[in-house]
Amino acid sequence: MKITVKQLQGGECSLEVSPATLISEIKREVAEKLGIPIEEQKILLLGRTLSDEQTVESYPSIKEGTKLNLVVKKPEGLFEASVKYFKSIGMNDVQAVSAGNELLKVLEEKIYKMSWDDLDRLCYDILSEESGQSRPVSHQVESEPECEDSFTL
Incomplete structure (x- = not known):
């Protein structure tokens, strides 16, 4: 299925995922496409942070065409x-x-x-x-x- 990850400050990317795709894999692809380091990414669905260890299918509201929000965390000083x-x-x-x-x-x-x-x-x-x-x-x-x-x- 195709989903979109939209950065709150701009930029977005479309990804092809399966129900078994881990959220950590989505972050890896976002890092490649948008150049945002994985450790600085926080992916949200309906205001809730998605867990890296979970799969797409563990979030029933992720369907074809779903838009996930990406918050870029400020790196530590x-x-x-x-x-x-x-x-x-x-x-x-x-x-x-x-x-x-x-x-x-x-x-x-x-x-x-x-x-x-x-x-x-x-x-x-x-x-x-x-x-x-x-x-x-x-x-x-x-x-x-x-x-x-x-x-x-």
Whole structure:
């Protein structure tokens, strides 16, 4: 059957699904067609979030021509992600927030100490990694210098 996934801020795509199609598979196809990462997708039907582990047939109101709504969740910032990580390793809220703030402070200090060439290489490496490309030989460094100081909490 054919369904449509419509992004609330614009964009939509049509998908061919079967009753056995998992919602997670729909998200994968949406990621391919609309370029929205799976972890940022929230698919809704009649205001209710669809579960990744469920199939299309587990939602009887999904029929030929159904329009599902796609909400794009704001990705977590570094601070939020670090606080969540610190909590997951056993820190309480106060400790996790403190460690998150310390992490941001250390990163800021490290970035301010970098040269423009270092920043250029870092940006190039990140963009290359995201696009699945490796650094050309002319940009590769024989051996990376070891960091003299490290971040500890």
